[in-house]
Amino acid sequence: MRKLINNPDNLAVELIDGFCLTNKSKVKRIAPHVCARVDAPIKGKVGIVIGGGAGHEPLFLEFIGKGMADASVHGQVFTAPTPDKVLDAIKAADSGEGVIMIYNNYAGDVMNFDMGQDFARLEGHKVETVLINDEISAFPVDQAEERRGTTADHLVIHVAGAAAEAGMGFDDLKALIERAVFNCRSLGVSTSECTLPETGLKTFELPEGRMEFGMGIHGEAGIEQVDLMTADATAERLCDAIIADLPFQSGDDIIALVNGYGATTRMEMFIVMRHMHKYLESKGMSIHETELGEFCTAQEMAGVSVTLMRLDDELKEYYDMPADSPGYVKA
Structure with a gap:
């Protein structure tokens, strides 16, 4: 690199x-x-x-x-x-x-x-x-x-x-x-490695055609490495894990966010957001606002993270x- x-x-x-x-x-x-x-x-x-x-x-x-x-x-x-x-x-x-x-x-x-x-x-x-x-x-x-x-x-x-x-x-x-x-709850998936600019060395190894859920933004090990999935399947898996963790439920007012890790195209992010939006609404959630872009990157790592933030009246106000x-x- x-x-x-x-x-x-x-x-x-x-x-x-x-x-x-x-x-x-x-x-x-x-x-x-x-x-x-x-x-x-x-x-x-x-x-x-x-x-x-x-x-x-x-x-x-x-x-x-x-x-x-x-x-x-x-x-x-x-x-x-x-x-x-x-x-x-x-x-x-x-x-x-x-x-x-x-x-x-x-x-x-x-x-x-x-x-x-x-x-x-x-x-x-x-x-x-x-x-x-x-x-x-x-x-x-x-x-x-x-x-x-x-x-x-x-x-x-x-x-x-x-x-x-x-x-x-x-x-x-x-x-x-x-x-x-x-x-707030977040979970990401990585589809390629990042390198340290001081050394040029990769912070982790990810074989071709594989993706890793839960990879940290410094290359910390994730929870599972799987074959590359479609954007829709990836969006559902990320959302399901996040929804179960808080737990989010029907009627919640939320912010839905897709973040790119540094080497992810906006095309990919929009495709993930497209299905994520429909999937969350199918579960009865009200999406107060959608955010998409690079907010927290990891050099040139590829992949996306999803963040959901549940709003109450005061959080929404600010x-x-x-x-x-x-x-x-x-x-």
Whole structure:
């Protein structure tokens, strides 16, 4: 796999350089691995900090802006940011109303973000964390707190950012974000591998003509490898597993999302969405909104993930509010 890079050690810094230059009217550079919306910190508003390893663009880097996050912090590809960088992001987002950090539930991220949070508290900042753990394959329901985060991220970030923008207080906002996370479920299927730009090596092996359900966005092993299925059969299998996990039921108002992992054509995503939409409606669910695109990628991995988010009145209110970030816009 050939990639247009320079020194592999500078990947994250150069990625952020290009991002900030492309969006200089919307974002500002805080430190080599940290950027924030141009007006952060915003007086009277709880700050939202997001972040994780690079390599999943537009997640997390491109989800800062109005109705989204205030600051984002990044490590190298698939590598958690260091605690000092997390502290820089907290400082960039804190207007005095406190900061809530939202990131995916991976061991390295939890360790480093927790340390950054501890440093911030020692300096007098009010900081709490909400972990995203929407991916259902790695652990059963009774161990949901161990699950990893994947493609529900931007939905949760938007609900959090919109509510913070509307002036919601710290404790109520944290409870809302936790409810948003609980109401999201995701499952994906991979049809080809991804490679690490630093080494050019594949993160896993997938034989020709096979697909793997539950593959993680860093190449973590999935739950089953099968012969390549049709788009319709794949959509049904993903939806059935997700529906049973929450459980979703007839009458639920939901967001239905199809995410491409980086090398999936929009043609494929639309075909999956076509059947998924009909399949969910046949089960009596009301699709409040459909989202399709690349929201959380894994370099050039091919495949799709499906995310369903069950809405209550409050979640719907904030989801329907505007978002204006480089990677996600909602009118």
